[in-house]
Amino acid sequence: MEWVNLKVPAERLSFAEAVRQGLGQQQGLFFPDQIPQLTLDAAFWQQDMLARAEQVMGAWLAPELGQETVSALVRDAFRFAAPLQAVTERSHCLELFHGPTLAFKDFGARFLAQCLSRFAEDTPLTILTATSGDTGAAVADAFYGLDNIQVVVLYPDGGISPLQEKMFCTLGDNIHTLAVKGSFDDCQALVKGAFSDAPLKQRYGLTSANSINIARLLAQICYYFEALAQLPAAQREQAVFSVPSGNFGNLTAGLLAKAMGAPIKRFVAATNANDTVPRYLADGVWSPMPVHATLSNAMDVTSPNNWPRVEALCQRQGWPLSTLAAERVSEAETEQRLRQLHQQGYLSEPHAAVASEALERQLQPGEVGVFLGTAHPAKFQGAVEQVLEIELPLPPALAAVVDKQVLSETLGADAAAFEAYLHRTV
Numbered sequence: 001m002e003w004v005n006l007k008v009p010a011e012r013l014s015f016a017e018a019v020r021q022g023l024g025q026q027q028g029l030f031f032p033d034q035i036p037q038l039t040l041d042a043a044f045w046q047q048d049m050l051a052r053a054e055q056v057m058g059a060w061l062a063p064e065l066g067q068e069t070v071s072a073l074v075r076d077a078f079r080f081a082a083p084l085q086a087v088t089e090r091s092h093c094l095e096l097f098h099g100p101t102l103a104f105k106d107f108g109a110r111f112l113a114q115c116l117s118r119f120a121e122d123t124p125l126t127i128l129t130a131t132s133g134d135t136g137a138a139v140a141d142a143f144y145g146l147d148n149i150q151v152v153v154l155y156p157d158g159g160i161s162p163l164q165e166k167m168f169c170t171l172g173d174n175i176h177t178l179a180v181k182g183s184f185d186d187c188q189a190l191v192k193g194a195f196s197d198a199p200l201k202q203r204y205g206l207t208s209a210n211s212i213n214i215a216r217l218l219a220q221i222c223y224y225f226e227a228l229a230q231l232p233a234a235q236r237e238q239a240v241f242s243v244p245s246g247n248f249g250n251l252t253a254g255l256l257a258k259a260m261g262a263p264i265k266r267f268v269a270a271t272n273a274n275d276t277v278p279r280y281l282a283d284g285v286w287s288p289m290p291v292h293a294t295l296s297n298a299m300d301v302t303s304p305n306n307w308p309r310v311e312a313l314c315q316r317q318g319w320p321l322s323t324l325a326a327e328r329v330s331e332a333e334t335e336q337r338l339r340q341l342h343q344q345g346y347l348s349e350p351h352a353a354v355a356s357e358a359l360e361r362q363l364q365p366g367e368v369g370v371f372l373g374t375a376h377p378a379k380f381q382g383a384v385e386q387v388l389e390i391e392l393p394l395p396p397a398l399a400a401v402v403d404k405q406v407l408s409e410t411l412g413a414d415a416a417a418f419e420a421y422l423h424r425t426v
Helices: 015-021 042-046 049-065 067-077 105-120 134-143 162-168 184-196 198-204 214-230 233-238 249-260 276-283 307-317 331-343 350-362 377-388 415-425
Strands: 003-005 030-032 084-086 091-095 125-130 149-156 175-181 206-208 239-244 264-271 325-328 368-373 409-412
Touching (some): 049 067, 091 350, 105 149, 125 184, 162 377, 184 206, 198 206, 214 249, 239 249, 249 264, 331 350, 350 377
Parallel strands (some): 125 149, 239 368
């Protein structure tokens, strides 16, 4: 299998090369030239999570890396569960926040760290990543203390929750954090610009840990199969997944799972006020607006990087884009859904609330719904406490960082200033 640059199809790399490179020429995303198929018999569904993930990832990577290496990567990365929690008779939350930084991005970041640590050998690398919240903590935790790897995380100044910031901006050592005066899209533009600067990229061995890196995307495929495995066999083919969507990596992973054979009926892309994709699916016009700050801040993205992969996959599979449902959920609707979930006995947070609301609108008779819980409610303590009028205790991972000093440097959204920062820091 080769990994093809969607913008420059002549650029075709191995998996290891694509992971190290991150982005292709002209900021193109890498995409597989074929989709492996799985045999989804009773034995597949009856395996434990790790064995199932080894099989899923092996379908992609064993021909290049060998199954023994793939299994080692999986077992070193996925050391936590992804339970499916029933909320009502018809809807469930796939809880993806049981990893070390309490967010779904622990899956992809830890798998990527294992891959890069193995593939880099003795070559120094610099990981550049932009975050709208949870990516920063997951990447920082996954790469913290690794030899020959420096990490630079950019995030919008004032655009993430204080506890999100504490999770990755207090580590120091090989983790460097920048509060950018701008939006997540501005942070993403700085990262893309650095990758487009060939001398800069070569000098620092730049690579990415965003969902633009194919290793992160592949890891996220696994938990869609994990959700299905926890449903009764009779319900799997009626499963509808509602995915809280910002940069659209999570939805891309779900679509790849379906392309591999996962019996997922359909998907709902759930967005907040930053609704570029719902508007595009409605009128066919791609028109990103200025970013709106919302309670579900990790989804405050108007130019989602992974959308070209969604379109490429749908075109390859013969899936009309019209089969992908999309919903825009307002702030008032997000708050109301949080309250409703709490009344139903389920404590959630804004991103999952957006997905739950979108699912409720879309679910048809006979279908079973799964909405993704992408972060622990305590990561959004202030918002959850204010909306639900409760006092939310902190889990140990968050309590441990509350009193730590933020070590970030503040920077304008300026390419020259960012390059100067890299020169003096990395």
